[in-house]
Amino acid sequence: MKTYNKIALSALGVIVFLLAWEAVARSGVVPARLLPSPSAVPAAFLTEFKSGIWQAMVLASLSHYLVGLSLGTFLGVSFGTAAALWGKWDAFQAWVVRMLRPIPAIAWIPFAIIWFGVSEGAASFLISLTVFWINYYASYAAVRGVDKDLIELGYAFGQGGLIPRLFKIILPGALPGILSGVRAGLGQGWMTVVAAELFGISGLGMRMMEASGLLATHIVVLYMVTIALLYGVSDFLFMQVQSRVLSWQR
Amino acid sequence: MAAVTFPKTSTASVIDLEDVSIGYGRDAPPVLVDVNLSVERGSFVAIVGPSGVGKSTLLRVVAGLHSARGGGVTIHQDQRPGHRPVGLVFQDSRLLPWRRVIRNVEFGLEGLPVSRDERRSRAEAALKLVRLDGYARRWPYELSGGQRQRIGIARAMAVDPDILLMDEPFGALDAITRHNLQDELRRIHQETGKTVLFVTHDLEEAVHLADRIIVLGGTPARVVRDVRNSAGRDGSVFRDQVEQLRSEIADNYSI
Numbered sequence: 265m266k267t268y269n270k271i272a273l274s275a276l277g278v279i280v281f282l283l284a285w286e287a288v289a290r291s292g293v294v295p296a297r298l299l300p301s302p303s304a305v306p307a308a309f310l311t312e313f314k315s316g317i318w319q320a321m322v323l324a325s326l327s328h329y330l331v332g333l334s335l336g337t338f339l340g341v342s343f344g345t346a347a348a349l350w351g352k353w354d355a356f357q358a359w360v361v362r363m364l365r366p367i368p369a370i371a372w373i374p375f376a377i378i379w380f381g382v383s384e385g386a387a388s389f390l391i392s393l394t395v396f397w398i399n400y401y402a403s404y405a406a407v408r409g410v411d412k413d414l415i416e417l418g419y420a421f422g423q424g425g426l427i428p429r430l431f432k433i434i435l436p437g438a439l440p441g442i443l444s445g446v447r448a449g450l451g452q453g454w455m456t457v458v459a460a461e462l463f464g465i466s467g468l469g470m471r472m473m474e475a476s477g478l479l480a481t482h483i484v485v486l487y488m489v490t491i492a493l494l495y496g497v498s499d500f501l502f503m504q505v506q507s508r509v510l511s512w513q514r
Numbered sequence: 515m516a517a518v519t520f521p522k523t524s525t526a527s528v529i530d531l532e533d534v535s536i537g538y539g540r541d542a543p544p545v546l547v548d549v550n551l552s553v554e555r556g557s558f559v560a561i562v563g564p565s566g567v568g569k570s571t572l573l574r575v576v577a578g579l580h581s582a583r584g585g586g587v588t589i590h591q592d593q594r595p596g597h598r599p600v601g602l603v604f605q606d607s608r609l610l611p612w613r614r615v616i617r618n619v620e621f622g623l624e625g626l627p628v629s630r631d632e633r634r635s636r637a638e639a640a641l642k643l644v645r646l647d648g649y650a651r652r653w654p655y656e657l658s659g660g661q662r663q664r665i666g667i668a669r670a671m672a673v674d675p676d677i678l679l680m681d682e683p684f685g686a687l688d689a690i691t692r693h694n695l696q697d698e699l700r701r702i703h704q705e706t707g708k709t710v711l712f713v714t715h716d717l718e719e720a721v722h723l724a725d726r727i728i729v730l731g732g733t734p735a736r737v738v739r740d741v742r743n744s745a746g747r748d749g750s751v752f753r754d755q756v757e758q759l760r761s762e763i764a765d766n767y768s769i
Contacts, residue, residue, distance in 0.1 A: 413608055420577055420602040421622035421673070428625065436612045512612045514655045 332391025340399025402445020
């Protein structure tokens with residue numbers, strides 16, 4: 265399919281979705297309070313934007329997101345890679361990982377508040393936790409999957425030491441897998457942003473809580489759309505970078 | 515475990531194997547025993563034998579990728595700086611897919627005390643040697659099997675090795691490409707005077723290329739024949755040599 269057709273079809277999909285939603289909301293089948301119409305969102309945006317709340321919330325969430333994402337990604341990739349590289353370390357941490365892994369970020373909220381207070385740090389901590397696990401497992405699998413023959417090639421040409429082996433063979437070889445982990449973390453991170461802010465840390469999630477308390481559902485929808493857009497933009501930008509970094513792939 | 519040693523002397527032989535035995539695992543019986551072999555500087559030696567006899571393993575021992583169980587492996591390294599004792603060519607070309615061709619050829623030079631400019635110019639010279647100097651900026655996936663193999667040879671030649679080790683380098687190629695590359699390798703050997711140790715299960719390839727053929731056979735395997743060969747591709751002489759080796763290998767084919 266041509267790129268042009270693809271874009272046209274995607275746009276058509278979004279328009280049909282919005283029209284159907286608008287039709288249901290206006291038909292009166294569902295009370296307006298339960299389902300705001302999408303046409304109410306631009307007005308809500310203008311009010312929120314003029315008062316400066318929208319910008320402030322976006323900036324706040326973005327800063328939690330970026331800090332949490334970079335920390336979680338860096339640590340996740342590092343620990344996942346280390347576990348995949350050294351069998352002893354892997355065995356040492358295996359059961360600790362198994363115990364900690366199933367605990368969702370939301371369950372850490374009490375500790376986040378005790379340790380960091382109701383603060384930016386608490387939100388970033390929760391986001392980085394979520395992102396950490398995704399990257400940990402993706403990197404672990406990616407490093408394990410690096411072609412052993414290429415590692416042998418390194419030894420044959422004097423590049424068998426830890427540093428050249430790691431940076432010239434293992435990490436480049438694992439990069440596609442590591443990057444798909446980073447991408448998954450990018451999306452999961454935005455989901456956690458909302459959860460992390462629900463308990464009163466300034467940001468998109470907090471504003472959604474406030475609005476829903478006042479039954480201002482059109483404002484809730486505005487921030488849902490905002491998150492969707494922010495995610496869309498970050499995923500799009502990431503894909504641009506990724507396709508450039510992995511241009512050696514067929 | 516016997517490690518490979520690299521005395522810096524200039525001798526008539528490049529490699530000396532003394533009573534080398536090779537095995538996998540501690541308690542498993544050895545695959546290869548009593549291997550005594552001196553490879554003369556500038557010669558082209560082929561190692562042939564049935565599959566599973568340990569030809570490739572012997573080559574891996576010389577390359578330092580596998581430890582011999584006993585005996586001595588000596589590579590007489592030349593004094594010149596900025597080179598590696600061995601240059602290895604694999605059956606699968608083993609190019610790093612995330613490096614362009616020129617950077618793949620530079621790979622072995624990276625750990626050596628060689629300036630960036632010299633690294634580049636040596637890699638370019640190696641590409642020219644395998645006649646792919648127009649391909650420096652390509653990605654490996656853009657190359658054919660034969661071209662990838664040529665890059666593998668260029669990468670090994672770029673480190674200016676004392677000995678070029680080749681592990682069935684043309685085994686996975688189609689017949690026409692294989693013939694072309696055999697001729698190329700002969701030319702490269704003549705032009706550069708490099709010592710070559712070449713593993714193959716293809717007797718015709720061995721007779722066509724090598725001036726000495728080592729036949730491995732038996733269980734555990736040992737050197738069963740050591741033949742001076744000058745048949746080249748010379749009609750009936752070539753056929754006779756191939757047939758003679760074929761029958762000798764069959765005699766020792768007791769696996």
